[in-house]
Amino acid sequence: MAMLKGFSVAFLVSFLSCHLIWIPSQASSDGFLQCLRENLPSELVFEQGSSSFTTVLVSSIRNPKFFTNTTVRPLCIVTPTDASHVQAAVRCGRWHGVRLRVRSGGHDYEGLSYRSARSEVFGVVDLAKLRTVSVNRFESTAWVDSGATTGELYYTIAKNNPRLGFPSGVCTTIGVGGHFSGGAIGMMMRKHGLSIDKVIDAKLVNANGDLLDKAGMGEDLFWAIRGGGGESFGIVLSWKVQLVYVPSIVTVFNIGKALDQGTVDLLTKWQEVGPSLTDDLTIRVIVQRDQALFQALYLGTCRSLAVTMRSKFPELNMTTADCHSMTWLQSAAFINSGNTDVEALLSRNTSLSTFTKNKSDYVRTAISKLDWSNIISWFKMNAAGMIIMEPHGGFLGTIPAAATPYPHRNGVLFNIQYIVFWQGDGTATTTWLANFYDFMGKHVSNNPREAYVNYRDLDIGQNVVVDDVSTFDGGKVWGEQYFMGNYERLASVKAAVDPSDYFRNEQSIPPLLQGQK
Incomplete structure (x- = not known):
């Protein structure tokens, strides 16, 4: 094992002689911080007393409810720029009994990448400075650091070769480290599968502080990190992914329908055709306030899409006037924000203005028209509620449930993400969500009631x-x-x-x- 540059010889010898045994009785926050000071550049470690600590902590917080006095904050934040920094942090933590949590983009819905719901001493390794994306045009592959966002990944791929893309999530400020660790569903999953289905190598720092690639970690660990959830097996620093070919022009549409204008019929039909359409076409549905928005990505031309829609889903009344033709990279921006400014994909801006709570479900049996009517009625009770429904099927449904830790494959019609937003006191809003989630129990999968780990929910x-x-x-x-x-x-x-x-x-x-x- 190569010695880390600048790492204390005395520390390393004594550390290895103890064989990396976890000894809680020796937990020492002072010792841990001193170890970091001795073995990491000072500008990479932010202790609670640092004037920049709060700025760094807030930099990737996506939900203001986790930035309160009731949230247990980290002892320090380490912002590595090299694998050796992560190794040193892990070894310091192991020796001094201080656990580490890992943050890439900060989108963990329960904030567990940078805060604790329990009273404990811990540090955070924030990977935001590890964000390189390196594209190999000849292999059609890329190495992407965990701290890079999906927007940065999309942008770099397409700027290297506009005919290459990658199947991943809609939100472009997500850090790929957390996103990939849970599976990573997205608008091209029916054609190309999840992000994890295209991961072909990775670099990970394990609990001993060793840096491993796919060959070094072995088949089982490589299987586990591709969908088994973050912060369980080690710190994945980077991922090698197989890129996919995309057409020079793709087509998108956003068709909104008022909830009282035949939406029940449309949803009843959509849940049947959405998972069975050609895998070049994904139509997801967003229901909020008094509208259902049907949003599509088609890996082809508008004319071809119009033919398919007239044949398979005429009830939506989609015409060529609804089409927006653009590059795949522009579509990533459009679906995320409604415009085609691809430079916006590089933004990592965050906001602490709106509180949110999320839950999830999977549907395997079609919901009746009457039940859809009752579901829509719930949205007339609370304007702060939203559901996003994403069809499965296509290539995704051909992959065995045990091929990766993400098991929601064959037989899934669509998944549901429930979201509520509020400012100030959110009691009424979160109560509505809890009651709606209970109501939906009879319409979704059961034994178990499936959920998506990337929509983490401590309520379950x-x-x-x-x-x-x-x-x-x-x-x-x-x-x-x-x-x-x-x-x-x-x-x-x-x-x-x-x-x-x-x-x-x-x-x-x-x-x-x-x-x-």
Whole structure:
């Protein structure tokens, strides 16, 4: 193992002699901070007393409810610019009993990448400075650092070759590290699968502080990091992805329908045709206030799209006048923001003006017309509510559920993301969401009621910790909703690579230790 540049020899020798054993009784925040001071450039470490600490902390917070006095804040924030900095932070944390949480874009819906819902001492490794995207035009591959956003990834790919793209999420300020770790659904998944289906290598710092690639980490760990959720197995620094070919011109449309103008009929039909359309076409639906917005990406021309829509979904009355033809890169900007300014894809701006809460579901059996009518009625109760429904099917449905940790494949019609927004007191709004989610229980998958780990929701359960290790049975409450039959394999991988549960948060994978099953 190569020695880290500038790393204390005395520290490294004593560290290795203890074989990286997790010793909670030796936890020392002072010792941890001193270790960081000795082994990292000072400008990369922000302690709570630093004048820049709050600025760095807020830089990637996406939800103001996690920036309050009731949120447990990190002891410090490490902003590495090199893999060796991450290795040093992990080794310091292991020796001094301080766990690390990892943030790439800060979009974790429960803020667990930079805050704790429990009272504990922890540090944050913020990967925002690790954001390089390197495209190999001859291989049609790219290495992308975890701190890069999807917008930066899209922009760099297309500027290297406008006929190349990548299947990933709609929101362009998401850090790819967290996004990929949960699967990464998006508008091209019916054609090309999830982001994780295109990951062909990765670089990870494990709980021992070792830097591993795919060959070094082995098949099981490589499987686990591609959809098994963030902060469970190590810190993934970068991902090698296989790029996909896109047409020179794609077509998008946004068609809004008032909720009282036949929307119930449209949704009843959409849930059947959306997952079965040609995999070049994805139509998602956003319901909010008094409107349902049908938003599409078609990997082809407007004329061809119009023919398909007249044949398969005439009820929507889509015409060529609804078409917007553009490059794939422009479509990424358009679907995210409604305009084609591709330079905006490079923005990492955040806002702390609006509070949000999210939940998720998967639908495997078509919802009746009468039930859709009742669902739409809920939106007349609260203008702050929104649901986003994204069709599955196509190529995505051909991939076995156990191929990656993301199991929501064959048989899924669509997934639902529930969102509410508020300012000030959000009690009424969050109560509406909780009641609506309960109401939807009879219309969605069950045993388990499936959920998407990238729409993290602590309401469905949190880890149970016994003797400083998360228990396998305690994690089942939420783990099987996110991962279904893959939960046990993920826990087995965790036991093999991090049995002391160093990388841990309220919904990290617990180790399946001997005698627990």
